[in-house]
Amino acid sequence: MRNTLLFLMLSFGVGAIAQGDKGSCPGNLSIFAEFAKVKNYASAYQPWKEVRDVCPELNVATFKYGERILVHKIKNASDNKTAYVQELMALYDDWITYFPTTKRGKSEVGKILSSKAQAMIDYKSGTTKEAYDIFNQAFAQDAASFTSPKSLYTFFNTVFNLYKEGSLNTEELFNKYEEISEKFELEQTNLARKLDVVLKKEDAGEPVTSREQRNKRVYETNVLAFSTYANNLDAMISKESSCENLIPLYRKNFEANKTNSVWLNRAASRMDAKECSDDPLFVELVEALHGINPSANSAYYLGLLKDKAGDSEGALAYYEESLTLEHDQYRKAAILYKIAVKFKTRGLKSKARSYARRALANQPSMGKAYMLIANLYAASANNCGNTQFEKRAVYWLAAKTARRAAKVDSGVKKTALKMAASYEGRAPSKTDIFTEGNAGQTIRFSCWINDSVTVPQL
Numbered sequence: 346m347r348n349t350l351l352f353l354m355l356s357f358g359v360g361a362i363a364q365g366d367k368g369s370c371p372g373n374l375s376i377f378a379e380f381a382k383v384k385n386y387a388s389a390y391q392p393w394k395e396v397r398d399v400c401p402e403l404n405v406a407t408f409k410y411g412e413r414i415l416v417h418k419i420k421n422a423s424d425n426k427t428a429y430v431q432e433l434m435a436l437y438d439d440w441i442t443y444f445p446t447t448k449r450g451k452s453e454v455g456k457i458l459s460s461k462a463q464a465m466i467d468y469k470s471g472t473t474k475e476a477y478d479i480f481n482q483a484f485a486q487d488a489a490s491f492t493s494p495k496s497l498y499t500f501f502n503t504v505f506n507l508y509k510e511g512s513l514n515t516e517e518l519f520n521k522y523e524e525i526s527e528k529f530e531l532e533q534t535n536l537a538r539k540l541d542v543v544l545k546k547e548d549a550g551e552p553v554t555s556r557e558q559r560n561k562r563v564y565e566t567n568v569l570a571f572s573t574y575a576n577n578l579d580a581m582i583s584k585e586s587s588c589e590n591l592i593p594l595y596r597k598n599f600e601a602n603k604t605n606s607v608w609l610n611r612a613a614s615r616m617d618a619k620e621c622s623d624d625p626l627f628v629e630l631v632e633a634l635h636g637i638n639p640s641a642n643s644a645y646y647l648g649l650l651k652d653k654a655g656d657s658e659g660a661l662a663y664y665e666e667s668l669t670l671e672h673d674q675y676r677k678a679a680i681l682y683k684i685a686v687k688f689k690t691r692g693l694k695s696k697a698r699s700y701a702r703r704a705l706a707n708q709p710s711m712g713k714a715y716m717l718i719a720n721l722y723a724a725s726a727n728n729c730g731n732t733q734f735e736k737r738a739v740y741w742l743a744a745k746t747a748r749r750a751a752k753v754d755s756g757v758k759k760t761a762l763k764m765a766a767s768y769e770g771r772a773p774s775k776t777d778i779f780t781e782g783n784a785g786q787t788i789r790f791s792c793w794i795n796d797s798v799t800v801p802q803l
Contacts, residue, residue: 370400374407381410386417397436401443408440412460419468430468437461455487459496466499474512477503484524492532494567498574501525505581515585515594522582523611529575533756534675536571537710540564544709544753565755568710572756588621596626609634613646622649641671645680652687678708685717694721695793712754716761719746722794723768729792734781737773738788741798744768778803 373392380389393414396407415433419426440457447453462479465471480500483491491497501521508518543561546553553561595612602608613630616622631650635643648663664684671677681704688697698721701714708714722743730736744765751761778784778800789797 367400370396370403374404377414378406378410381413386414387421389414390418401439405444408436408444411436426468430464430470433464433468434461434470437464451490452487453490455483455489455491456493458483458486459491459493459500462503463493463496463499466503473503473506473510477507484528488528491528494529494532494571494574497525497528497532498578501578501581508585515590516598518582518585519591519594519615522578522586523615525578526575529571529578533568533571533575536564536568537675537708540568540710541708548709569755569758586615586619588616588619588624591615591619591621592624592626595630599626599629603633604637606634606638606640609637610640610642614642617646617649622653639670641667641676641680644670645683648684649687652691674707678704678711678714681707682711682714682717685714689717689721694725697721710753712750712757712761715746715750715753716757716764719743719750719761719764719768722746723771725792725794726771729790729794730788734773734777734783735788735790737771737777738798738800739790739794740768740772741801742790742794742796744772745798773800775803 373395377389377393377396380386380392389410393407393411396403397411401407412433415429415436418429419433422429437457437460441454445452445454445457458479462476462483465476465479466473477500480496480503484500504513504518504521504525507513508515513521540561543553543557543564546557595616598608599612602612609630613627613634616624616627616630621627627646628650631643631646634640635647644663644667648660648667651657651660651663664680667680668677671680681700685697685700685704688694688700698718701717704711704714720743722739726736726739726743728736729739747761747765747768751758751765754761773781781800783800784803786800787797788800
C-alpha cells in the first residue's frame with residue numbers, strides 16, 4: 346500500500362508542488378511526510394519546502410520532519426551548506442511562532458530553543474556567546490522541556506568556554522554548574538522512576554508487556570546518555586572545583602548568602618562532594634543551613650560533622666533524622682547511598698550494606714548501590730570462609746552482585762561488567778572445582794556477609 350502511495354506521489358507530486366498555493370499544501374504535506382517516514386529526505390525536501398513557504402501553520406510535522414530534512418541536507422551538501430544552516434535556524438524561530446506547545450498545551454519552547462543553540466554549535470553558526478544566550482533563554486524560560494543530555498552538556502560547555510575567555514567569572518561558572526547539575530539529577534531521577542516500575546514487575550515475576558519492554562530499552566538508552574554526559578560535565582570542571590578554589594569563593598560570599606538556603610545547600614553539597622568538609626567553613630555552612638531551614642540535607646551534613654568528630658552515635662542519629670525529614674523516595678535513596686559510602690569508608694561493612702540495601706528498596710535501578718555491596722564482599726574475601734577455596738568463593742558472590750548492577754543500571758553497566766569479570770578471575774577456577782569435587786554444592790559464609798553461593802557446575 347505504501348509503495349503504491351509513493352508511486353502515485355512520484356507520478357503526480359510535481360504537479361501538486363507546482364501549484365504553489367494553499368490548496369496544494371495538504372497533498373504536499375502527505376507527500377513529504379511519507380518520504381520522511383522512510384528517511385528519504387532528499388525526495389521529501391521539495392514538497393516540504395512548498396508547505397514550509399506557503400502554509401507553515403498547517404501542521405507541526407512541517408517543523409518536526411523539517412528539522413530532519415534540513416539536517417540531512419546540511420550533512421550531504423557539497424556546496425550551499427550555509428544556506429541550509431540558515432534555513433534551519435529560521436525553522437526553529439518559526440516553530441516557536443506557530444507551534445510553541447504540544448497538542449496537550451505543554452510548552453516546547455525550551456526544547457526548540459536548545460535544539461537551535463545545539464545546531465549553532467554543531468554547524469558553527471554564530472558565536473559561543475550567541476549560542477550561550479539562546480541556551481540560557483531556553484533554560485530560564487522553559488527548563489521543563491529542555492531535556493536533551495547532549496544539549497545540557499553543550500550548554501555548560503559554552504559556559505565553560507566563556508569562563509576560559511574571561512567573559513564569565515568563577516562565581517557565575519559555579520552557579521551555572523549547580524543549576525545544570527541539578528537538572529541532570531532531576532532528569533535521571535525521572536528516568537529512574539519510570540524504569541523502576543518495569544524492574545519491580547520483572548522482580549515480582551509479573552508479565553511485562555511488549556510496550557513496557559520497548560519503553561525499558563528507551564529508558565536504558567537515556568540513562569546511559571545522561572550518565573555519560575553528567576560524568577563529562579564533572580570532568581570538565583574538576584580542576585576548577587578543587588578545595589583550593591571552592592573554599593575562598595564560598596568564604597567570600599558566605600556573609601551575603603548566610604540566609605539563602607539554596608546557596609548554602611549547594612555550597613555544602615559541593616564541599617562534601619569534593620571532600621572539603623574538613624575546613625571550618627563547612628561547619629559554618631551546615632549550622633547556618635540547619636538554623637534557617639532544618640531539612641534532610643542539613644541533618645545529613647550534621648551527621649557528617651558528628652562522624653568527623655568521632656561521635657558515631659550522634660552521627661547515626663542525625664543520619665536517621667535526615668531520612669525521617671525526607672519524604673521523596675528517590676531523594677531518600679540518594680541520602681541512604683551517601684550514608685552507605687560513609688560507613689564503607691569507616692570499614693563498617695554490615696552497616697554500609699544495610700544502608701545500600703535500603704537505598705535499593707527506594708530505587709531498584711541504583712546500580713552504584715549494588716556495586717558498593719559487591720566491593721564490600723570482595724574486600725572480605727580473606728576474612729570469610731574456612732578454607733582457601735571458600736575464601737575465594739566470596740568473589741562469586743561479589744561478581745553476581747556486580748552483574749546485578751549492570752542489569753538494572755545501563756549508566757554503570759560497562760564498569761559493573763568489568764568489575765564482575767575481575768572478581769570472577771579471582772574466584773576458584775574449574776581446576777579448583779574439579780580438585781575439590783564440590784561442583785553444585787552450596788557454600789555459606791558465616792561472617793558478616795551471612796549469605797551463600799552455589800559452586801558452578803563443570
